[in-house]
Amino acid sequence: MKRGGIVWSWLWMIVGILYFFLPLLATFMFSLKAIKGIYSFKSYENLFADPKFLTSFSSSVIWAILTILLGIIIFVPTAYWVRLKVPQLRPIVELLSLIPFVVPAIVYVFGLVRTYSHPPLLIVNSPGLLVAGYTVLSMPYMYRAIDTGLRAIDVQTLTEAAQSLGAGWGTILFKVIFPNIRVAILSGAFLSFAIVLGEYTLAQYLAKPAFGPYIGLLIQNKAYEPAAATIISFALTWAAMGILELVGRGKQVQLVGGH
Amino acid sequence: MTHLTLSNVSKQYSGTTVVKDFDLDVKKGEFVSFLGPSGCGKTTTLRMIAGFEIPSAGRVTLDDVDITDKLPNQRNVGMVFQAYALFPNMTVAQNIGFGLRIRKESESAIKERVSEMLALINLEEKGNSYPFQLSGGQQQRVALARALANRPQVLLLDEPLSALDAKIRVSLRAEIRSIQKKLGITAIFVTHDQEEALSISDRIVVMYEGKIEQVGTPFEVYNFPNTRFVANFVGSLNTADAEVVDPVKGLLSMDGFHFESAEGTKDRKKGDKIKIAIRPERFGFASEQKKANVVDSTIENITFLGSVVRIQVKIGNTKFNMDTFNNPFLELPKIGAMEQVTCSREAVLVLDE
Numbered sequence: 053m054k055r056g057g058i059v060w061s062w063l064w065m066i067v068g069i070l071y072f073f074l075p076l077l078a079t080f081m082f083s084l085k086a087i088k089g090i091y092s093f094k095s096y097e098n099l100f101a102d103p104k105f106l107t108s109f110s111s112s113v114i115w116a117i118l119t120i121l122l123g124i125i126i127f128v129p130t131a132y133w134v135r136l137k138v139p140q141l142r143p144i145v146e147l148l149s150l151i152p153f154v155v156p157a158i159v160y161v162f163g164l165v166r167t168y169s170h171p172p173l174l175i176v177n178s179p180g181l182l183v184a185g186y187t188v189l190s191m192p193y194m195y196r197a198i199d200t201g202l203r204a205i206d207v208q209t210l211t212e213a214a215q216s217l218g219a220g221w222g223t224i225l226f227k228v229i230f231p232n233i234r235v236a237i238l239s240g241a242f243l244s245f246a247i248v249l250g251e252y253t254l255a256q257y258l259a260k261p262a263f264g265p266y267i268g269l270l271i272q273n274k275a276y277e278p279a280a281a282t283i284i285s286f287a288l289t290w291a292a293m294g295i296l297e298l299v300g301r302g303k304q305v306q307l308v309g310g311h
Numbered sequence: 312m313t314h315l316t317l318s319n320v321s322k323q324y325s326g327t328t329v330v331k332d333f334d335l336d337v338k339k340g341e342f343v344s345f346l347g348p349s350g351c352g353k354t355t356t357l358r359m360i361a362g363f364e365i366p367s368a369g370r371v372t373l374d375d376v377d378i379t380d381k382l383p384n385q386r387n388v389g390m391v392f393q394a395y396a397l398f399p400n401m402t403v404a405q406n407i408g409f410g411l412r413i414r415k416e417s418e419s420a421i422k423e424r425v426s427e428m429l430a431l432i433n434l435e436e437k438g439n440s441y442p443f444q445l446s447g448g449q450q451q452r453v454a455l456a457r458a459l460a461n462r463p464q465v466l467l468l469d470e471p472l473s474a475l476d477a478k479i480r481v482s483l484r485a486e487i488r489s490i491q492k493k494l495g496i497t498a499i500f501v502t503h504d505q506e507e508a509l510s511i512s513d514r515i516v517v518m519y520e521g522k523i524e525q526v527g528t529p530f531e532v533y534n535f536p537n538t539r540f541v542a543n544f545v546g547s548l549n550t551a552d553a554e555v556v557d558p559v560k561g562l563l564s565m566d567g568f569h570f571e572s573a574e575g576t577k578d579r580k581k582g583d584k585i586k587i588a589i590r591p592e593r594f595g596f597a598s599e600q601k602k603a604n605v606v607d608s609t610i611e612n613i614t615f616l617g618s619v620v621r622i623q624v625k626i627g628n629t630k631f632n633m634d635t636f637n638n639p640f641l642e643l644p645k646i647g648a649m650e651q652v653t654c655s656r657e658a659v660l661v662l663d664e
Binding site: 205206209210212213214215216217218219220223227228231232234 | 361362363382383384388389390392394396397398399400409410413414454457458461467
């Protein structure tokens with residue numbers, strides 16, 4: 053590469069880093085100013101001392117785990133079946149998976165409340181509805197991640213090979229398909245985790261304890277703690293992404309090396 | 312004794328017939344190849360035996376049991392795919408033992424069978440390797456071992472050598488044949504490569520546009536093709552328009568040059584237009600004694616193909632290829648030279664239009 057090209061590459065990379073990291077750095081610096089005149093972790097101490105922090109955070113983690121499980125149960129067989137049996141429907145299913153990007157969360161939550169607040173579907177207070185709602189919100193990430201994973205393997209031939217060896221659908225899914233799209237599932241799972249952890253609207257309007265509404269409440273009443281909570285949320289999300297990168301790297305070598 | 316039977320099997324996809332009235336009896340331990348160009352229905356037929364496709368009409372029976380409507384995992388049929396289809400998340404040993412685990416065989420039995428299969432394909436030391444650590448040829452041998460581990464009643468091979476390079480293809484096809492003979496297993500092999508089919512099969516089913524054109528041994532299919540398609544598809548062939556001169560003697564005229572055919576043309580009349588076919592290797596330069604089917608020709612081109620030298624000769628207005636074995640001590644004719652060429656009466660085939 054020419055010298056000019058390298059300079060431009062570095063310049064754009066630095067601009068990009070500054071664009072993404074400066075606000076974060078500012079938030080972090082602000083979160084350290086809880087005691088006037090000195091930098092301290094006081095806001096973090098306050099946060100960890102607040103029982104609502106742990107309640108809301110642990111609730112969100114539980115919602116996230118349940119969302120991921122429900123997402124895997126629904127989207128892996130769906131994406132697999134669409135690829136195997138009705139590939140002509142793939143564009144339609146892909147389009148459907150994008151609906152959460154088009155419909156605002158506030159519209160969606162009012163739809164849920166309206167639909168599920170009358171008998172015989174009076175489940176508006178059930179945590180299940182919140183998890184189902186989160187599953188729909190995370191659908192674009194989960195479905196597409198799984199679909200991309202399935203694209204990387206020869207689904208039809210692997211399925212037929214397993215069938216010819218006597219395997220039924222359950223064995224094929226759990227022994228052949230799941231292990232070979234593990235990284236894709238993990239990728240979708242971490243994205244879903246990040247979405248659920250920061251989500252505000254659904255939990256707020258379905259009146260369930262969650263980390264998003266907690267941060268919202270903090271913003272209204274405190275100055276430095278919301279910044280600390282935001283940094284914690286970022287750190288957890290990045291930790292999740294880091295794990296994904298580590299897990300993905302090892303697996304990728306194995307799949308690529310086969311050709 | 313008939314082992315696998317396909318009776319009047321047809322397959323249609325939204326009104327298009329891809330396999331039509333397919334009838335075949337395969338004996339136990341026989342190696343049968345389905346040979347034909349792309350889209351002739353050979354893979355569809357194989358997939359109907361495997362259970363991946365359900366016939367629109369007709370029945371498939373295996374050891375007198377009707378398996379037409381059985382699911383693929385309920386038929387005891389092993390399959391080897393073109394793309395190997397090894398499970399990337401499993402080691403070679405786990406791949407081979409996959410079917411045995413589904414059958415819930417004991418761990419010791421699985422271990423023993425896997426070792427047996429690894430020895431069969433000469434990959435004893437690769438049991439703990441993953442598929443990506445193997446070459447294409449090794450992966451296909453593992454796929455073969457995996458298909459055989461379950462002791463299937465029939466082994467189906469769907470163009471298993473197509474993804475391999477030429478040298479490995481030749482060695483692996485010999486290995487497949489040797490293993491098949493050793494185990495005495497019935498095998499159906501799909502290929503579009505005539506050399507592969509000719510070299511490996513007990514019988515060849517030549518297919519074209521969903522129908523069987525001819526079933527026969529490699530010798531029969533090559534030397535006595537039933538139809539013009541088979542003659543053209545299997546091996547190289549010179550074809551030319553001709554006219555019947557004497558139907559009783561089988562005397563034919565091509566561009567004014569006379570040929571006699573042993574096949575005879577008794578069912579035709581003098582002056583009938585026909586098509587004659589002669590294999591390149593059935594031509595030779597005429598010796599002094601030779602009298603029948605000796606014609607004058609001009610040497611048009613000479614191509615060296617290694618073990619064979621292909622000489623293009625012009626007889627009248629028609630060009631023919633003539634193949635002779637390469638002999639470094641034999642002088643080849645010069646391009647443009649006039650030479651007399653000949654072929655036996657038996658070499659002149661009269662084809663159906």
